Amino acid sequence: MLKKFIMGLAMLTGIGQAFAQTPLKFRNGYFKIVQLTDLHYKLGAKASQQALDCIREMVTEEKPDLVMVTGDIIYSMPADSTLSVVLGTLSSLGVPFAITFGNHDYDFKAPSAALYAQMQKSPHCVMPVLQGKSLDYSLPIMSSNGKRTAAVLYCIDTHNRSSLAGVDGYQWITHNQITWYRQRSSVYKQQNAGKALPALAFMHIPLPEYNYATDNTQCPMYGSRLEKAYSPSLNSGMFTAMKEQGDVMGVFCGHDHDNDYSVAYYGILLAHGRFSGGNTEYNHLRSGARVIVLKEGKREFDTWIRERSGNILYHTSFPKSYVKDDWRKR
Secondary structure, three states: OHHHHHHHHHHHHHHHHHHHOOOOEOEOOEEEEEEEEOOOEOOOOHHHHHHHHHHHHHHHHHOOOEEEEEOOOEOOOOHHHHHHHHHHHHHHOOOOEEEEOOHHHHOOOOOHHHHHHHHHOOOOEOOOOOOOOOOOEEEEEEOOOOOOEEEEEEEOOOOOEOOOOOOOOEOOOOHHHHHHHHHHHHHHHHHOOOOOOOEEEEOOOOOOHHHHHHHOOOOOEEOOEOOOOOOOOOOOOHHHHHHHHOOEEEEEEOOOOOEOOEEEEOOEEEEEOOEOOOOOOOOOOOOEEEEEEEEOOOOOEEEEEEEOOOOEEEEEEEOHHHOOOOHHHO
16 A cells, blocks of 8 residues: 555656646647657758748647647757757747657667757757656646646657567557556546546557558548558557546557548547658658647547648547447438
8 A cells, every 4th residue: 555655646746747847728728739740850951941841830820839749850960969950940939849759769879868858958848857768758738727637648759660589660669658657647537536637649650559440441530541550560558558547539640651640449539640841751741730629628629630731631520520420310
């Protein structure tokens, strides 16, 4: 019993530290997120100017409460100098932002802890101070009146390539990470009178369930799917943990540049962001962003794709747009 109490106290302390650096709250019942992904910024490359322009245009047009960048930010050495340009652009907009690491962010000979610290110290970044070696963190969103936590964002590191002999492809979310998520989710639930808070999860590499969902013709899907989801070969159970905890309504990833679809699977929305970079990597969709609007006190949200052209695509409401109606009652 004492061990459980100490663990819960530690979790509460961690959440308090995260909140102290997270001035996020609903405005008049809504909270808007612009998800950017796969900037692949290459220092000195003319093609990378498109990525910086995309950041500015998406934020200027949507006026979000938070910008979430889901990985593959840097694409050249030195890593800190490359990252500095992107961080400077984000900070200059005066909007709170946070970042999850992508597999390519590990490729340029810079310690991930040092890059995380560089991000965290940037003006308007709301990432909490790194606790230990894990790059996972949560961001609570306060109610419009600022009196309580009304929603939670989980930001999950999906690592790089598999290091396990005989297993090709990408690393999976570890059991330690899943335990961290379960514990943190449970503490938020305890603070909310035993009721799960509405939550979203952001990560770079898609969960294996993305492919399960798109292979199932009974799962409503919106958007472009021009390639399979390049998920880990092994499924460590993160989706199951989210389903059991009952808080996560949607998972948002990047990684696959030619996908921007959203699909419902067992009551959780699995969505790709829109490629936000320039011609430093493959892409066949016009660069842009995914937009998500949470609704205070409700387990629902709106989402759509904004292209740099100004086009708005696939405007849907979760869960309403992803539930098959009874055609007999139309």
